[in-house]
Amino acid sequence: MENRHASAKLVEPTETLRKPYIAFYEEWKASGEPFIPWVIEMSPADFEGMVQSLRKYAAGVNIKEGWVSSSTFWLVTEDQQVIGAVNIRHQLTEGLLHSGGHIGYGVVPSARRQGYASELLRQALLKAGELGIERALVVCDAVNTASERTIRKNGGVADDDYIEADGNVIRRFWLDTK
Numbered sequence: 001m002e003n004r005h006a007s008a009k010l011v012e013p014t015e016t017l018r019k020p021y022i023a024f025y026e027e028w029k030a031s032g033e034p035f036i037p038w039v040i041e042m043s044p045a046d047f048e049g050m051v052q053s054l055r056k057y058a059a060g061v062n063i064k065e066g067w068v069s070s071s072t073f074w075l076v077t078e079d080q081q082v083i084g085a086v087n088i089r090h091q092l093t094e095g096l097l098h099s100g101g102h103i104g105y106g107v108v109p110s111a112r113r114q115g116y117a118s119e120l121l122r123q124a125l126l127k128a129g130e131l132g133i134e135r136a137l138v139v140c141d142a143v144n145t146a147s148e149r150t151i152r153k154n155g156g157v158a159d160d161d162y163i164e165a166d167g168n169v170i171r172r173f174w175l176d177t178k
Contacts, residue, residue, distance in 0.1 A: 008116060010073040010086065010123040013051045017074065017082055022047070024074075024082040027108050037087035037104030039072050060090075068093060073127060075107070075120045083111040086124040090131055098162040099170045101137040102128060117150045125154060129177030136177050142169035151175070 011017070022044050028035060035041040039057075042050050056062045060069040068091045075084030086105040089096060096102075103124050107117045121138070128136045138156060140147035148171055156173030163169055 007078045008075050008083065008119055010120070010127060011076050013054045013072055013074060015048060015051060017076065017080070018044075018047050020076070020080055020082040021074065024085075024108050027110060028106075031109045033109070036106040037072075037085055039070075039087045040085050040106065066093065068096070071127065071131060073124070075116060075123075083108050084116055084120045086120055086127075088124060088128050088131060088133075088136075090133070092137065097137065098172075099139060099164060101139040101172070102133055103136055103138045112146075117147070118153050121150055121154045125175055125177045133177055136175050137172060138175055139170050139172050142171050 013021075025040060025044050028040060039054065042053065044050050053062070054072045057069060058071040063069060068089050070087050070089045072085065072087050074082045075086070076082055084105065084107040086103060089100070089102050089104075092100075092102065103121070105117065105120050105124060107120060125136060137159075138151050139162075140151060142148075142161065151171075151173045154175055156175050159172040159174055161169050161171055
């Protein structure tokens with residue numbers, strides 16, 4: 001079966017996508033849902049500054065204490081709409097090993113249930129491989145069955161769950177990046 005979403009591509013954040021990214025951000029914000037991955041919490045009010053910050057995170061510059069380098073990519077459709085984002089952490093801290101993983105991703109509400117999350121994760125795994133990550137840890141809340149299906153569809157092999165202090169259960173999966 002042909003992948004009709006293969007035309008959507010992961011791209012590095014760029015000034016040329018200012019308008020479509022702001023539309024993506026505003027839709028997510030209006031939904032009231034938590035911003036996932038965390039990088040889309042960043043306000044695009046200073047768009048150039050935001051893009052520069054993301055580039056610095058990828059280069060390992062100006063990283064907060066206890067954080068790791070991370071590369072961010074946006075999922076962009078053929079008609080240049082930003083519909084998803086992924087943040088790939090280059091290393092794992094103890095906390096990320098339990099409940100963060102290497103890859104955090106999200107698709108804007110209006111583009112969900114159309115196969116874009118699976119395509120986003122498929123391409124993110126290739127990017128992780130390019131960054132030298134041979135096996136990527138991807139996690140989701142146990143209640144997020146859609147994300148679990150996406151992870152399993154991309155070859156996720158279940159590891160032990162992690163239970164956070166508040167009782168939230170985190171499902172943990174390892175995926176090959178090649």
